Structures are given as structure tokens and as C-alpha cells.
Amino acid sequence: MTMRRRLPLFVALAAAFSAGIFSARWMPAAEAQADVPLVPTIIHVGQLSDDDLSAARPGVDLRSRTYVNKPGATVAVQSGNVFKHYHRDADEIQFIVEGSGSFWLGDKQQQIGPGDLIIIPKGTAHAGSMATTGRFKAIAIKTPPQAADDTHRLD
Secondary structure, three states: OOHHHHHHHHHHHHHHHHHHHHHHHHOOOOOOOOOOOOOOOOOOHHHOOHHHOOOOEOOEOEEEEEEEEEOOEEEEEEEEOOOOEEOOOOEEEEEEEEEEEEEEEOOEEEEEOOOOEEEEOOOOOEEEEEEEEEEEEEEEEEEOOOOOOOOEEOO
């Protein structure tokens, strides 16, 4: 390749590299997740009461407490019912510990109970849960960690 042909290629590569460096200043940074060191712990999920989780919020029948918050995933214990919604950017896995009743997954309402493992790919409608026996208590794993604004309500 002659120097005459190489020059436009080098100029284009230099321009693309420079644009990438400077665009980082204009683009919002990704939400940082706390990388809290893990401590060897045993959590007796069945013995947790709602008071051991988050405080009740007006109009929301869901309490939650995050026990693991790492850059790759979060692990929380949740109790209660939640409106039908989806997460655009986070996959979710729920393991039902207590409670039986109905649960929306995609376009189907299904019966769930203790011992059920629910796989919820990002973008999938879920919850709209209605416990018929006790309250739902679940272990919820979200990967990557769910951003604060990534719960999109469906009616």
C-alpha cells in the first residue's frame, strides 16, 4: 500500500480514536454498584419476618432486603405481592420459599408455590402475583444488578 493510500486510513483511525476518548466525557457514566465484600453467613430465610426486610411503603405490598450486591449480581429476599412489570436490563431468577398462588410469567398466569424456581429473562412481563396461601417469600437474584429506574409497570 502506498503512503498516499495509507494516509486517509491513518487519519480515519486517529479521528475514531479521538472521538471515542472525548465521547466518554459527554456520555453519562453507568451506575456504579457497590462491591461489598462477602462475609461467610447463613441466612435462615424461612425465619425472616417482614420486619427483618425493608419498611412498608405506601401502596406497595412488597418488602425486600439485599444481602449480596456485587457488580455481576444482587441477591435479595422479598416478601409480598408485586404489580405486573418487566426489567429492560436485568435478568431475574426467583426461588419461592413460602406462599402459593398465581404469578404472571410472559403472557401466562401460572400457579406457583414453595420450591419453584422462576427464570425471568430481561424484557419478560412477570409478577402481578396474588398469594392464596400465606405471603410469597422469595430469593431474588438479578444479573446484572437492576438499576433503580429499571422496573417498568404493566397494567
